[in-house]
Amino acid sequence: MTDRLFTFIIWFAVVLVTSVLCWMLGEVILKGLSHLSWSFLRDAPRQAGRAGGIAPILLSTGLILAVALSVALPFGLAVAVWLAEFS
Amino acid sequence: MISLKHTIMSPFSSADKVDDYLSRFLMTTAIITVLILLMILVFIFKEAWPVFEEHDWKQLLKESWYPLEGQFGMLSMLWASLAVSAGAILLATPLGLASVIFEQFYAPRWLATCHRLMIALLAGIPSVVFGLWGLTALVPILTKIQPPGTSLLAAVLVLALMILPTITLASGAVLACVPRDLIAGAAALGMSQKSQILGVALPAAYRGIIGAVLLAAARALGETMAVLMVAGNVVQNPSDPFKPVRVLTANIALEMGYATGLHRAGLFTSGLILTALVLILSWLSTRTTRVRTHD
Numbered sequence: 001m002t003d004r005l006f007t008f009i010i011w012f013a014v015v016l017v018t019s020v021l022c023w024m025l026g027e028v029i030l031k032g033l034s035h036l037s038w039s040f041l042r043d044a045p046r047q048a049g050r051a052g053g054i055a056p057i058l059l060s061t062g063l064i065l066a067v068a069l070s071v072a073l074p075f076g077l078a079v080a081v082w083l084a085e086f087s
Numbered sequence: 088m089i090s091l092k093h094t095i096m097s098p099f100s101s102a103d104k105v106d107d108y109l110s111r112f113l114m115t116t117a118i119i120t121v122l123i124l125l126m127i128l129v130f131i132f133k134e135a136w137p138v139f140e141e142h143d144w145k146q147l148l149k150e151s152w153y154p155l156e157g158q159f160g161m162l163s164m165l166w167a168s169l170a171v172s173a174g175a176i177l178l179a180t181p182l183g184l185a186s187v188i189f190e191q192f193y194a195p196r197w198l199a200t201c202h203r204l205m206i207a208l209l210a211g212i213p214s215v216v217f218g219l220w221g222l223t224a225l226v227p228i229l230t231k232i233q234p235p236g237t238s239l240l241a242a243v244l245v246l247a248l249m250i251l252p253t254i255t256l257a258s259g260a261v262l263a264c265v266p267r268d269l270i271a272g273a274a275a276l277g278m279s280q281k282s283q284i285l286g287v288a289l290p291a292a293y294r295g296i297i298g299a300v301l302l303a304a305a306r307a308l309g310e311t312m313a314v315l316m317v318a319g320n321v322v323q324n325p326s327d328p329f330k331p332v333r334v335l336t337a338n339i340a341l342e343m344g345y346a347t348g349l350h351r352a353g354l355f356t357s358g359l360i361l362t363a364l365v366l367i368l369s370w371l372s373t374r375t376t377r378v379r380t381h382d
Contacts, residue, residue: 010193018202075116
């Protein structure tokens with residue numbers, strides 16, 4: 001009996017977590033997808049972000065990523081190799 | 088004899104030299120990395136120093152945060168940080184462990200793979216998206232129960248969801264290392280699956296699980312954006328789960344934009360306290376996880 005209960009609790013917890021994740025993803029996708037279009041990705045924002053798109057923001061995100069990676073990648077790799085092979 | 092050794096060794100010695108150069112070069116990068124970290128710490132100390140210079144440090148442990156009048160009491164925000172993190176840990180640990188047990192003992196293989204992918208997906212979602220979801224989906228529901236909705240409870244719920252993958256992934260790795268022999272032995276003794284898990288597998292992995300929880304606590308304490316979006320950000324002691332609170336991280340993010348002089352130093356002091364707490368938790372986490380190999 002307690003064994004059944006335990007199995008039930010485990011399944012319940014997993015279903016709970018899964019449904020919350022689905023709820024969140026669903027919320028984001030449902031509310032976001034209708035506004036997503038090619039021009040949204042390609043245009044600059046207008047009227048202080050009330051209209052237009054997100055092209056410059058997308059670009060700057062990519063540039064920040066590029067700078068961060070170009071610093072972190074060589075250092076991270078070098079330190080990892082040193083830790084694994086020499087230290 | 089010596090010449091023989093020399094001829095044998097010579098091809099290697101040049102390789103040794105290359106190795107030596109490489110080792111030195113790599114060690115330099117490692118030292119630079121450590122120096123950068125130290126410089127960040129020194130910088131935070133330096134920027135926070137005026138507060139310690141002009142005030143008694145005990146003043147930081149008061150509850151009155153009026154930075155423009157020179158009162159930097161951070162106690163309520165510290166309590167709020169600890170309450171939010173503790174709540175998230177209490178909620179996420181059972182759920183995370185249940186996920187791990189499900190993955191390793193109950194789910195058929197295909198379902199376990201799906202579940203692992205889902206947890207990885209959850210780990211990859213940016214914190215601001217958690218905050219957005221909390222603000223647009225969770226807070227309205229809490230508002231219906233008791234306004235204002237943005238509250239300690241909202242922060243705990245969102246944060247629990249955020250640290251769940253950390254607990255699941257870290258303790259899952261530990262639980263997978265528990266020798267199958269142990270569990271097979273327990274099964275041979277006629278123990279039920281529940282007893283195998285609770286009586287054998289979890290105790291064998293408990294150090295690693297504690298390490299995972301500490302790591303998650305460090306993440307929870309340092310989380311800023313999602314908590315800032317749903318916690319309401321009123322400086323007060325966390326007394327009621329439905330009342331808004333302001334955590335230390337959110338305090339820095341909220342006020343850094345316009346802070347100058349001593350106020351700015353006060354924010355760096357909150358940063359200092361946070362960094363210290365997170366460092367201690369991470370250190371404890373690696374300490375508990377390290378030792379113990381099963382064989």
